[in-house]
Amino acid sequence: SKSKRKKRTTNTMMMCSGVAAAFLKGNCGLQPMLGGWAAATSRLLSCSQHMMSSSTATNKQANPLKSLVDCPTAPAWDYDPRSSKTLGGDADFAFNRKKRKFYVDHTRFLGPLGDFEHSVFFRPSRFGKTHWLSVMEHYYGILHKNQFESTFQGLEILKDEQRDKSLESSFYVLNVTLPGNFTPNYEEFFQKCLNAGIKDFVSSHNDAGLCLGDTREIIDPIHSSTSLGEVAQKVKRAGGRLMVLVDEYDRAPLVALSSGKDMHDTEAYDQAVAPLRSFLGTLKGLGRMGNRYFVTGITPVAMAGLSIWNDATDLTHNQLFASMLGLTEAEVRAALVNVAEIGDEKELQSAME
Template structure:
């Protein structure tokens, strides 16, 4: 489940990562963060969206009341208009990736105009629809939000998804370079973000699995800071062993587990542990892949509390 509000409303087990919100706010407002696939990035973005969305101000207590940040809110909670772009949904073909990016952004930007219509200038959607490309539309939205004194929090999930797919084919390397350097379209898009930073784009949070594309776009987003290897954020996604143990202890107390927490940890550790992203944490804190842990627990319960024969799901193995 990747929708944070649903996780809370359906009373799912949630490892509270909201203390990191305070640390994010104390960091660069233009935040770059990479992690392996299936490591909780999308749920983290959903958590942040729910926290900062001005439209969810009346739901703050309902969503966050039982969590750390609900009892220790920051002044910025529920003060932003949210734009969430997911580049995993962009058509990845080399020849039509611009069209794919334009189409994805157009859908998101139109939705933005609909849900924040009560806060935006009249006629903004009609003005947006006169523009045909993502770069022009983003500039337009930023300008209109500035006119009414509203700040945008821009989230970009899987920012490198379609460029990584392009890079998988050797014959595409030169054309990839043309798009991420000089006057390339992707570079223009990030230059637009850079231009709006500080005025309308109050904060930007970018996630992906590799720094390669961002390195190639350096001047297009050189206002951002890469916190992927920061010890302060080593545990922001994924689970520590303490968090896994606490989860297993909880489920073992309400369900007829056939194994102790120690026995289950012994089985899981070789498969799901040993991620460490900050050199300063090496030898101290290693991280478990959160999706793999949750799949194991789910399969264990469904298998009538027997150790699953398949330790890695097919879709994760492919990744």
């Protein structure tokens, strides 16, 4: 019944608020909170910017002004200062490479990440999740095979002799950005958004000679999960493997949750989760067919109670990937010295604080 569903959702949110508090406690001084999940979410988001510049490194550089040529946190390539005056702002990895923008090389994580076929990874907003999915898309995507060497030349991943080279440029990669703004007709908006992404995916591969067929035969305008399943079948018939990358799956549910009158008002939240439940269920089924997926999010709240947890590996607290996203203290120092051109030690220390 509707009342039982509300009660179950409320209990789930109360349980997960402690999870989020524990997740951020070490970096933000965030204590376990009393009250509803909406308050916890608000505090979580307000900590994002602070966490980005907080230290996750155990060793500080003896000389913070040391040239990046000799620094282990150096930019991944000889960047152009004219293109690097603004950090971030563009999540296209290949574009940033081409324009020689400042970038801290985290591609070394691609090697161990290849051992996990189905995984989820949670970090607050502004940690570079979207950009990282672009890195994964260009590394795994068959669509970018001809540009692979030029894109990754000189980066840490190509120096890893233990990496599984059979994974490089070997997947049909569908990079999905789910709608983040919750609206009264959210489910319809969700279906249109996901179908649009699938249509672009099919068209781009068709244009590259990797024919997947007519989009009109693939797209189900009402049920995007059906479209996703049909795409997987087309990829399989083409002799390929599908990898689905999902960016911040839970933004709309969190927005919907904050719109409630109180912690017991979960009607909007339930509406936001409904299409997500169907989508993640289909994704789980595709994983069992030899395909892969990597889902990013802000918190595990919207996944609580969903069956995808039975199949996916949560890498959020895996120490191996602790610094995969975001920046360490040493990396922030490197950016301030080489991009912001701060040459004075006191000014640098002030900027760090």
